[in-house]
Amino acid sequence: MDAATGTTIRIAAVSDLHCTKQSHGVLAPLLQQAAQAADVLVMCGDLTDYGLPEEAHVLARELHGLRAPIVAVLGNHDFESGHQAEVTEILTTAGVTVLDGESVEVRGVGIAGIKGFCGGFGRYSLGPWGEAGTKAFVRETLDEALKLESALARLRTPQRLALLHYSPIRATVEGEPLEIFPFLGSSRLEEPLMRYPVSAVIHGHAHKGYPEGTMSNGVPVYNVALPLMRRLHPDGPHFRLIELPGAEA
Template sequence: MSQSPSTVRFAVVGDIHVTKDSAGTLRGFFAQAADTADALLLCGDLTDYGTAEEAHVLADELSAVKVPVVAVLGNHDYESGTPEVVAETLKKAGVRVLDGEACEIQGVGIAGAKGFCGGFGRGSLGAWGEPVIKMFVQEALHEAMKLEAALAKLRTPRRIALLHYAPICGTVEGEPADIFPFLGSSRLEEPLLRYPVDAVFHGHAHRGTLEGRTINGVPVYNVARPLLLRKRPDQPPFHLFELPREQPGTETLVGTVSASAAAAAHGHH
């Protein structure tokens, strides 16, 4: 599909869970997603066990995609203890794998991090007690800082945040309440209040809710493929998101709006 002169389009999906038996099964899906968009964004759990074999299958399935591909890893990509192998295999295939970094596609900045769990709001786990609890909370803080560092690098008027874990409770609703603390963390929302974005995408919660909002009203989309398949059986299982393409001469105005929104969000928080 040719580029639109007025919008930049992103096809976004997470939780593909590629196994060694996925070879040949996803090319059509990826090609369909890429055909509708200017870029393909992947929100983690790209593989099922995080093995080199699965990563190679995924890289091969993505070979038909001719638009830029940007990804973050998920918890499943860490299962075999070699997430760097998954990331490196995808990078060799031309995928931009973000882990506290940012990139830019057609004037839209993308900040990416895996994120972590720990709970939401008053249910957030605090760094108190046994060392292992403190380590757990430190990991959540570390991932939030990665997201913040990535967001701080962006200088574009339009911005997207890419995560695996949820930054708000709203998009995990539908999952058993008992496991909410393991599906995301409010700590991931804090950088999004300091550095406003146009949209946030995550996966992980297969039985969650498709859409929610941060405290300051930014849309958050749960793009876990199993959720999209179940909730929208009549549509292809990816989320198509459009942003206005920046026209020459409008950047300063949008930047001013973003700055004021940032100040308002910070004051709100």
């Protein structure tokens, strides 16, 4: 299927693979099933468990032979060991387009991607006030939101997707302990998505969250964390299939 045919474009989405050095052969069946079901495969962070190059090499082998284009963002676990640049390089060499404030057009769909960050939602969002550490924490979220806005502004396609690891809304983290909500996403990530509307937003991170919600403008938001998919659909599939209209023929 292709946008030029005027037919539906299918996006298979999954997150939080947490690939370890012992994951040989574990993830390949899931990834093959997802790629076969879709025109594009997207992965929303925590691709590795500790952000180790060895883990990234295992994941690269699990992805080998997939025919669908693959687009991804990193998550907090991919930053854990400080080797995020090397993880990105390994996955890029394996054919994955890893976004960090960039955008790409695949099969006629524009995709903007960032990791995102924490901060909380709505009137409970952390403000940049007080100690320098608090201000730096909020600045990280604002910087990620600016990166997302820049990526979205470059898209010109009728159908657009935003990939994040952290959630831009509270609805898709419901089910997690209330105490950790501020560490699961931030409403500040929703702001650029309101200025530059998209067809859908896809994220992960909230393993015990809710699979879908909507932004205040009605745009759907999907939580595709693999532990959540496995819990909701024990018999599979353990990914989300999102269909978007293709371009007019």
